[in-house]
Amino acid sequence: MTLTPELITAVTIGTHHAPPTGFDEGQILIKAVTESLRRSAGWIPKQHSQALTPPISDQPEPLCRPAAARYLGDLITFPQPEVMNEWAAEIIRRGERLPNEWLPVVLMAGAQERQWRDALYPLVQNRGRWLVTHFKRHWNWFDPPRNPTKTWTGSAIADVRLDALKNLRRMRPDKARALIEQTWKTDSANFRLRVFEQLLHNLSLEDEPLLERALDDPVVDIRAYAAELLKRMPESRHYQRLSARVIPMVKCQRPNGTWGKLKFDFDPPYSLDDALNRDGILPNVPSRYRNMSPEKWFLHQLFASVSPRVWCERFDLTLDELLIAAENTNPLYAIFDALAWATYRAQDLPLAYLLLEHHDKRINDRHRLPMFSLLSSDHQEALLLKRLGDSHGLDQHHPAFYMLHYTHHRWSAALSQAVLDSLKRYLKSSTAHPVKELIEALQRFALLMDPEFHQAFDTVLEEENSPLPAWIEMSNHVNRVMAFRRGMLRAFNE
Amino acid sequence: MTQFNWTNIDVRQFAPDTSVAKEGQKLAVKELWRSIGRDQYSLWGEYKGSESAPYQVKIDLLRLMNGQPATECTCKSRKTPCKHVIALLLIFTDRPEDLTIASPPEFMKTWLDKVAQRSRRELDRKKRAAKPIDLERRAKTISERQAKISAGFEELELWLLNLIRQGLADPQLKQASFWEAKAARMVDAQAPGIATWLRELAHYPTQQADWVQPLLEQLGRMYLLIQSFKRFDQFSEPVQADLRSVIGWYYKKEDVLDGEILRDQWFVIGRREQELDQKLRSQRLWLQGRNGRSALILEFAYGDVPFDTTLNVGSLIDAEICFFPSAYPLRAFIVQQEGEPILGQSLHGQSILENAHRYSAALAKNPWLIEYSFIVEAGIIRPHKGNGWILREPDGHYMPVSSQFTRPWSLMSLGGGHPLRVAGEWDGRTFYPLGALDFDDRYVDFSEIPEN
Numbered sequence: 001m002t003l004t005p006e007l008i009t010a011v012t013i014g015t016h017h018a019p020p021t022g023f024d025e026g027q028i029l030i031k032a033v034t035e036s037l038r039r040s041a042g043w044i045p046k047q048h049s050q051a052l053t054p055p056i057s058d059q060p061e062p063l064c065r066p067a068a069a070r071y072l073g074d075l076i077t078f079p080q081p082e083v084m085n086e087w088a089a090e091i092i093r094r095g096e097r098l099p100n101e102w103l104p105v106v107l108m109a110g111a112q113e114r115q116w117r118d119a120l121y122p123l124v125q126n127r128g129r130w131l132v133t134h135f136k137r138h139w140n141w142f143d144p145p146r147n148p149t150k151t152w153t154g155s156a157i158a159d160v161r162l163d164a165l166k167n168l169r170r171m172r173p174d175k176a177r178a179l180i181e182q183t184w185k186t187d188s189a190n191f192r193l194r195v196f197e198q199l200l201h202n203l204s205l206e207d208e209p210l211l212e213r214a215l216d217d218p219v220v221d222i223r224a225y226a227a228e229l230l231k232r233m234p235e236s237r238h239y240q241r242l243s244a245r246v247i248p249m250v251k252c253q254r255p256n257g258t259w260g261k262l263k264f265d266f267d268p269p270y271s272l273d274d275a276l277n278r279d280g281i282l283p284n285v286p287s288r289y290r291n292m293s294p295e296k297w298f299l300h301q302l303f304a305s306v307s308p309r310v311w312c313e314r315f316d317l318t319l320d321e322l323l324i325a326a327e328n329t330n331p332l333y334a335i336f337d338a339l340a341w342a343t344y345r346a347q348d349l350p351l352a353y354l355l356l357e358h359h360d361k362r363i364n365d366r367h368r369l370p371m372f373s374l375l376s377s378d379h380q381e382a383l384l385l386k387r388l389g390d391s392h393g394l395d396q397h398h399p400a401f402y403m404l405h406y407t408h409h410r411w412s413a414a415l416s417q418a419v420l421d422s423l424k425r426y427l428k429s430s431t432a433h434p435v436k437e438l439i440e441a442l443q444r445f446a447l448l449m450d451p452e453f454h455q456a457f458d459t460v461l462e463e464e465n466s467p468l469p470a471w472i473e474m475s476n477h478v479n480r481v482m483a484f485r486r487g488m489l490r491a492f493n494e
Numbered sequence: 495m496t497q498f499n500w501t502n503i504d505v506r507q508f509a510p511d512t513s514v515a516k517e518g519q520k521l522a523v524k525e526l527w528r529s530i531g532r533d534q535y536s537l538w539g540e541y542k543g544s545e546s547a548p549y550q551v552k553i554d555l556l557r558l559m560n561g562q563p564a565t566e567c568t569c570k571s572r573k574t575p576c577k578h579v580i581a582l583l584l585i586f587t588d589r590p591e592d593l594t595i596a597s598p599p600e601f602m603k604t605w606l607d608k609v610a611q612r613s614r615r616e617l618d619r620k621k622r623a624a625k626p627i628d629l630e631r632r633a634k635t636i637s638e639r640q641a642k643i644s645a646g647f648e649e650l651e652l653w654l655l656n657l658i659r660q661g662l663a664d665p666q667l668k669q670a671s672f673w674e675a676k677a678a679r680m681v682d683a684q685a686p687g688i689a690t691w692l693r694e695l696a697h698y699p700t701q702q703a704d705w706v707q708p709l710l711e712q713l714g715r716m717y718l719l720i721q722s723f724k725r726f727d728q729f730s731e732p733v734q735a736d737l738r739s740v741i742g743w744y745y746k747k748e749d750v751l752d753g754e755i756l757r758d759q760w761f762v763i764g765r766r767e768q769e770l771d772q773k774l775r776s777q778r779l780w781l782q783g784r785n786g787r788s789a790l791i792l793e794f795a796y797g798d799v800p801f802d803t804t805l806n807v808g809s810l811i812d813a814e815i816c817f818f819p820s821a822y823p824l825r826a827f828i829v830q831q832e833g834e835p836i837l838g839q840s841l842h843g844q845s846i847l848e849n850a851h852r853y854s855a856a857l858a859k860n861p862w863l864i865e866y867s868f869i870v871e872a873g874i875i876r877p878h879k880g881n882g883w884i885l886r887e888p889d890g891h892y893m894p895v896s897s898q899f900t901r902p903w904s905l906m907s908l909g910g911g912h913p914l915r916v917a918g919e920w921d922g923r924t925f926y927p928l929g930a931l932d933f934d935d936r937y938v939d940f941s942e943i944p945e946n
Contacts, residue, residue: 003707003710008706008707008710011658011661011662011706011710012661012662012663012706013661013663014658014659014660014661014663014664015658015659015661016659016660016661017661025654025655025658025659026655026717028658028710028714029654029655029658029710029713029714029717029718030714030717030718030721031714032707032710032711032713032714033711033714033715033717033718034714035711035714036711036714036715037857037861039922040853040857040922040923041853041854041857041858042854043850043853043854043922043923044847044850045846045847045850045887045891045892045893046891046892047890047891047892048878048884048886048890048891048892049890052874052876052886052888052911053876053911054911055909055910055911055912056910056911057910058910058933063934063936067503070503070942072944073942073943073944074512076944077512077516099908099936099938100907100908100910100932101901101904101905101907101908101938101940101943102904102907102943103904103907104901104903104904104906104907104946105904105943105944105946108946127907127910128907130910130911131903131906131907135877135903135906136903455589455592458524458525461525472525475523475525476520476523476525476526479523480519480520480522480523483502483519483522483588484519486588487502487503487588491503494501
């Protein structure tokens with residue numbers, strides 16, 4: 001007893017227009033329900049003949065607590081997206097993995113938000129790759145495209161091309177460089193500059209020919225960036241050329257008995273020739289060094305072009321002696337800042353720590369902060385605790401203020417307390433409305449501070465007779481973020 | 495202090511939706527409140543909102559722990575509990591030291607008195623209900639309702655026949671107002687189940703590609719119900735109960751306490767919430783007894799009123815369950831629960847074919863049955879024909895997965911291509927997964943995971 005096409009047609013256009021033979025409306029309805037019940041009651045499964053996808057095994061790491069996994073649902077919409085990074089890092093730090101059923105949420109989150117990708121990448125696991133490889137290719141934001149050349153030459157979206165290049169550069173630097181060269185002449189200047197930033201990963205002498213050619217690029221920023229990258233490779237011809245010019249210009253005078261001081265002397269030509277100019281030594285003083293004369297700027301650039309360890313070897317100096325010599329040399333500011341720049345280029349951690357510990361006021365933020373970010377979290381904390389120990393309250397002018405921005409680890413209880421104490425001192429000494437810069441910084445600090453201090457801003461304000469509304473608002477925000485983080489981190493132990 | 499052991503997460507889950515939970519978290523800061531306090535059994539606070547008078551927030555912790563209505567706020571939010579109640583509870587769970595210990599203020603005392611009076615009235619009502627039932631009055635009530643439904647069904651029958659006469663291609667079938675008018679009439683006829691059913695049918699012509707036959711089958715089903723109701727008095731009580739269930743003429747719990755009661759260990763296999771219309775929502779909570787019996791705890795809620803979520807999916811409870819009358823009793827309620835729920839118990843399933851046979855047997859007894867619980871012993875989810883999904887067994891047998899199931903990738907990721915024990919709802923055509931057991935005997939509740 002089935003519903004014939006004739007009956008279906010009759011029901012569609014109306015039995016009034018096309019009366020079926022042998023059935024009235026009631027009988028049609030009964031026939032339909034009988035058909036429906038017969039099908040439901042008699043349903044049996046069909047057979048699927050396609051082969052099954054090869055299964056994948058679990059990784060050995062233990063699962064994180066269910067309560068911690070459930071936070072992922074909240075994190076996707078939490079107003080501070082940075083907390084996602086802390087959550088992901090905590091799972092990795094504990095040597096755990098996310099339960100498998102949450103992996104599609106991780107994959108979706110990474111596909112939607114670029115800023116989470118680096119943090120979420122270690123959570124993808126083999127099973128996430130299996131899911132993407134066999135079924136859901138467009139969730140693949142973590143592996144280089146199968147055909148990066150096609151993406152590189154075929155896509156019109158800059159971010160997509162750069163992602164393809166970035167992934168390829170990490171795995172096959174030579175192929176990535178070949179792609180850059182392939183479209184170098186047709187890509188826009190802005191894009192080429194962004195492309196060059198990708199060369200920082202796995203930078204090697206094999207990149208030298210490309211970078212040397214870029215020294216003749218018509219765009220000044222590209223020339224400068226190429227020179228900057230070449231200076232980071234002491235074996236490069238560029239570095240050698242500059243060293244050959246700079247080293248003979250620098251002398252180091254040792255004290256003779258009780259006379260004289262350990263210091264550097266310079267004998268630069270004070271004239272910029274074409275060769276130096278091609279190697280990235282620029283004639284115009286940038287605005288950030290507006291108090292520097294062209295001669296000092298010239299000296300600054302030359303001194304920054306050579307690794308500081310060269311002076312230690314050449315003049316048999318310890319690091320402390322190197323700094324004493326710099327301290328006794330004129331122009332003092334230009335020398336220290338150039339030394340910091342060279343230290344950062346050489347990624348010289350011990351010297352970076354010494355410079356920041358004793359001479360950070362002599363260094364421009366542009367070099368001080370990247371140099372600070374080179375340090376281990378323990379060294380960063382040690383420096384910050386020293387800075388915050390002074391009698392000044394923490395405001396946007398405090399020497400530790402921007403360094404705190406450059407930390408990327410969860411602060412220890414000691415550092416969190418020191419920041420709060422310093423802030424308390426500032427509030428005591430100031431009745432001014434907090435500037436936007438300070439408010440924004442404190443909101444960022446809420447993401448770094450030990451979350452067990454989540455009520456601490458209240459105690460800071462409690463000592464104020466009548467705190468300004470802006471402070472109260474900021475305090476509420478900080479409390480909310482820290483309370484959320486505290487709950488989240490505690491969920492890992494629940 | 496009373497042993498109130500809720501955590502921050504419990505409080506946020508108590509919120510009617512995530513936006514209230516988030517807003518509550520924002521307000522969970524002592525400084526934003528005019529006053530907050532607590533004693534051994536209650537919390538209170540005054541919050542300065544947009545009104546001239548501060549909102550008074552009151553919470554009875556003892557009642558809250560017993561799953562009874564236990565909160566009140568004077569704000570105008572339609573959501574219960576509102577963000578202020580959630581905020582006060584969050585302060586209590588996260589920073590109890592922020593709440594001043596004191597004797598309750600006047601507004602709190604007045605409210606507690608009112609709550610106590612209400613409890614007494616409830617108790618009296620229960621006592622009255624326990625008194626001998628006035629059979630004559632009950633028969634009169636039943637007969638009056640039956641008459642109203644019959645009158646409504648007479649109209650509905652003519653309407654259905656006329657629909658077939660005019661043809662389902664009639665453009666007015668695509669207008670929600672066409673169905674809504676008849677649904678409203680069914681509400682007047684005290685047949686709310688039919689009203690909800692008609693509102694569901696309104697979506698058929700607009701949301702399905704081949705909709706004529708499915709709609710015709712549903713209309714046929716409705717017609718069969720009308721014909722059956724004409725012979726209502728000739729049926730046995732269980733069959734009458736099944737007809738009443740479809741009509742929405744539900745039994746009250748106290749009316750059925752002398753019915754079938756079964757004590758067993760029940761595994762909570764999953765919950766599914768559905769929006770029946772703009773105001774009404776339902777929650778189906780499925781239990782599986784060690785004896786093999788299934789039970790369905792069905793609840794309805796209006797507006798944003800939260801459902802009872804005290805039973806955790808994946809837990810095993812020792813409980814006495816009372817079944818509502820039916821030719822195939824399935825709908826039930828918990829009379830008494832013994833001890834604490836146990837987590838991590840294993841669950842046993844059957845093949846898809848065996849599940850289908852069970853469904854056929856159930857359907858033979860109650861042809862009005864729609865949703866039924868399936869526990870498939872070894873199922874692998876995989877994409878099928880475009881956007882569809884199937885759950886297949888290693889031997890190749892498969893069943894289609896409901897298009898309303900929005901976490902297929904989570905189920906696929908959980909199994910990783912290996913067969914899993916999957917529990918869910920079967921509606922005669924498609925399967926809706928509710929939970930699954932992984933290889934470490936960890937039961938996963940899919941309703942906890944965001945859609946993917």
